[in-house]
Amino acid sequence: MPDRPSKLGLMPRRGTAADVRWIEVEPRHMLHEANVWEDEQGRIVADVAAAEGTALFPDVNGNRAGHAETRQSLRRWTIDPKAKSDSLNEEIVNDRDIQFPRPDDRLMARRSRQAFANSNLNSHDGRVEGMDSALRVDTATGAEDLYHFGAGTAVGELIFAPRIGSTHELDGYALTLVHRKDSPESELAVFDAANIADGPIATAVIPFRIPSGFHCNYYSVDGPLYRQAFGTA
Template sequence: MTKAFFDHPYLSGHHEPVRFEASAPDLIVDGEIPSDLSGVFYRNGPEPLYPTREGDYHWFDGDGMVYAFHIADGRVSMTNRWVRTEKFELEKAAGKRLFGMFGNPMTSDPSVQGKTYNTANTNIILHGGKLLALMEGARPVVMGPHDLGTIGEHDYGGKIATTFSAHPKVDYATGELINIGAMINGYMGPAELQYTITTREGVVRHAVNIPVPHMALVHTFFLTENWVVFPIIPIDSDLQRFMKGGPMTAWNNGRPTKLAIMPREGSAEDVRWFEFDPRHMFHELNVWEENGGIFADVAAANGTALFPDQDGNRLTHGDTQQSLRRWTIDIASASMKEEVLNDRDIQFPRPDDRLMTRKTRHSFANINLKSRDGRVEGMDAVLRFDTESGHEDFYHFGAGSAAGELVFAPRIGAADEADGYAMSIVHRANAPASELAIFAAKDIAAGPLATVRIPFRVPSGFHCNYYSADNPLYQEAM
């Protein structure tokens, strides 16, 4: 018999787990689904099957639950399924949590010592004909693109054996998937990340190890046509600090942001390191190169509320509100400057994905206009921001709403940037259900063209992706 979860900000309100799988063949829609919107919208996020052993919780620790909304001919079907990792199956069989938080071996049940802590809860992408559920501490997990049945962990023929970040980049010009794996030698081995280039067909053709200054959390990296940048922010994991009673993962006060620049086809000996002021940065909008510089538009802040500092002190969301900033890296001198493009409280900025690694101007994002504490209460609005003109185009769902990542969805046949729609899963304050709100991409302020009713509350989650039916990534997988 499963007991109720304990009280925790990330287990209540918008975050309260529903622990529920469903299939809905034809959801009710208010408004009209455009006839040239055809494809699939996926979302991944944490949905803990059981309460933790420690009586504490972290938003990043829940078991991955994937949602798929297939859209065609003005109709929408929905399926949601947990990613059935080895961790999930072992704990379901035991009827209780076996792994410590974040897989901490000190608090895990002896029966899972040596087993892989993989929640697969962070992102969900199509590449190489496969649907992949991703989390940065383990290997990808392959799922069925229609039924979301779990097929199993994927190691690319042994070439990606340890970790694979949840933020790989697809270069639509080549079809390649470029990614990193952080902390590939675990907490005790040398601090290194693995950099890989995978062909359109899903074959790893380039895999190199890059030494990094410390055991850092490297949630994302930057890719352009010819360059790659690894930003090492001041968040690290330190087993020795933990053994002395400190936090396992912490913001390290006094440490700069360290960035490595490398040719895209390069390896460790080509890396040049440089430093910048301490920054929290988990998500970029887009990155490209122009006139000898790398332009990285990022959601960044001068600190974070996601982890304590090395002494256990915590900041609030208000102290660490993110803004959309442009980091301009001079390739020749390996140096960087920063400017704020938009100071709205922003969570996940997204481009027109088809132009990832090439110059873009439109930013789609969920933002916080009125909620008291955005990270816990949720982001209550969505924004398209034109980084060239500075024009804002936004829609507010009402105080206390939680809007997930706003993802651009090209219309069938679209060629130009931002020609199509944008969508986000929304939960309004205290509502018993959620909705998928679909906007015209260039008129967010007009409100949703169509609102798909989801007949239960979808807890706040992480990353989403839309693949139109004419996208090669969709056609290779479906």
């Protein structure tokens, strides 16, 4: 385990380099965040997928951490910019091996309660075969809603698509791209976002292998994000 802390740079949106404040946390490796927002007390709340230690880098002696040390769990970091301490509070929201967490994109940078992600069900016994499960976590309680696609599958980023006219972050669908080890096809799996464990409500089989792109987005053709990216449908 590294003996120096990780650091987060905190800068006002319209600030300069001179305004950066460095916040320290125990050694962590974080690749993806679910969401970050400012709460009513002016604190910064970040729901992140983070591992203890330095997951992708060897130590000073060239030794790499084992899988148990590199598992990324969903954690909540809370930073109080008004506090005198240059540290943060960390709590583990859910201990699943998790990647690519994200909210209902309509709530990006605002308080959200649901994190959609993928997970590796085999990580707890030391085997690493890729992310094989779709996962939703209630970040207020840590409760999970999980569907396992089975051995030999690779599950991509799980994204939320709101139902037409919906305003609630569970009123919609969760979509992910699935590859199976022994199949040249790809599958687009569609879930009821509130009931991941029930399995896909629809599956579109694509007759060729779509390369893993890791990240994806959902755009409603009548929404501002689609028009900004692609013009009028």
